[in-house]
Amino acid sequence: MNIDLLAIAAHPDDVELACAGTMLMNKRAGKRTGILDFTRGELSTRGTLETRARETEAATKILQLDYRANLEMPDANIELSQENLRKVIVQIRKTRPTILLAPSREERHPDHEAAAELARRAAFYAGLVKIETKDEAGNPQEPHRPLLLLHYLQGHHVESTIIVDITPVFEERMKAVDAYASQFDGNRMPGDDLSNRKRETVLSQPGFVDGIRARAAYYGRRIGTRYAEPFWSPEPLGTRDVFSLVTKTIA
Numbered sequence: 001m002n003i004d005l006l007a008i009a010a011h012p013d014d015v016e017l018a019c020a021g022t023m024l025m026n027k028r029a030g031k032r033t034g035i036l037d038f039t040r041g042e043l044s045t046r047g048t049l050e051t052r053a054r055e056t057e058a059a060t061k062i063l064q065l066d067y068r069a070n071l072e073m074p075d076a077n078i079e080l081s082q083e084n085l086r087k088v089i090v091q092i093r094k095t096r097p098t099i100l101l102a103p104s105r106e107e108r109h110p111d112h113e114a115a116a117e118l119a120r121r122a123a124f125y126a127g128l129v130k131i132e133t134k135d136e137a138g139n140p141q142e143p144h145r146p147l148l149l150l151h152y153l154q155g156h157h158v159e160s161t162i163i164v165d166i167t168p169v170f171e172e173r174m175k176a177v178d179a180y181a182s183q184f185d186g187n188r189m190p191g192d193d194l195s196n197r198k199r200e201t202v203l204s205q206p207g208f209v210d211g212i213r214a215r216a217a218y219y220g221r222r223i224g225t226r227y228a229e230p231f232w233s234p235e236p237l238g239t240r241d242v243f244s245l246v247t248k249t250i251a
C-alpha cells in the first residue's frame with residue numbers, strides 16, 4: 001500500500017479541524033491520502049462513541065481518504081511506550097508515506113503532545129532495518145522513513161514554517177468540520193445523552209467554528225490568498241521550483 005500523505009491524530013476530528021484543506025488539496029492533485037487516529041476519543045465530553053464513529057465515517061467520505069485506521073490507544077492516556085511506538089512503526093511501514101503530518105510538539109492537550117512525539121520517533125525508527133516488525137498477516141515489513149514531517153497547528157500558536165493555500169477546497173474543508181456536529185454548540189445528534197449536551201468544552205463554545213474560518217482567512221492573508229493552513233517544520237524546507245513559492249497575485 002502506498003499513501004503519499006499520512007496525517008497522524010491523537011483523536012478522530014483533530015486532522016479535520018486542523019488541516020483538512022491540505023488533505024483535500026493533495027487529494028485533488030492526485031495524491032493518495034490517509035489519516036491514522038491513535039484513539040477513538042472515548043473520553044470526549046460531548047457525543048457518544050457511536051456518534052463519534054459515525055461522524056468520523058462521514059468526514060472520511062468528505063475528505064475522500066484512501067486510508068483510515070485507528071490504533072485504539074486509550075484516550076487521555078497516550079503513552080510513549082515501546083508498544084505504542086511499535087504500533088505506529090507498523091502503520092508507517094504499511095502505508096509508506098512520503099509526507100507525514102503530526103500534531104505540534106507543544107500543545108494544550110497532552111495527548112496531542114504525546115502523539116507528536118510518537119510520530120516523530122516512529123518516523124525515524126521505521127527506517128531502521130534492524131527494527132523488525134510484521135504486518136497484520138504476519139509477514140515481515142520493509143523499513144520505510146517518510147521524507148518530510150510537518151507539524152500542524154491546533155491549540156497553541158507555533159510560528160509557521162510554511163503556509164499552504166487551501167482556497168479551492170475551503171468550503172469542502174468546512175464540511176469535514178461540520179461532520180463532527182456533536183462537538184459543537186447548538187448541534188445534537190440522534191441518541192445523544194441530553195445531560196452530556198450541557199457540558200461545555202473549548203469546541204462547544206460559540207465561535208469555535210468561526211475561529212477555524214478566521215484562522216484560515218488569517219493565514220491566507222499572510223500569503224496573499226483567501227484561505228490557508230500553517231505548518232511547522234524542524235528542518236528548513238527546500239524546493240526545486242521557486243515559482244511554486246509564489247502564492248500572491250498582488251504584491
Ligand SMILES: [Zn+2]
Nearest residue numbers: 010011014109
Ligand atoms: Zn485532539
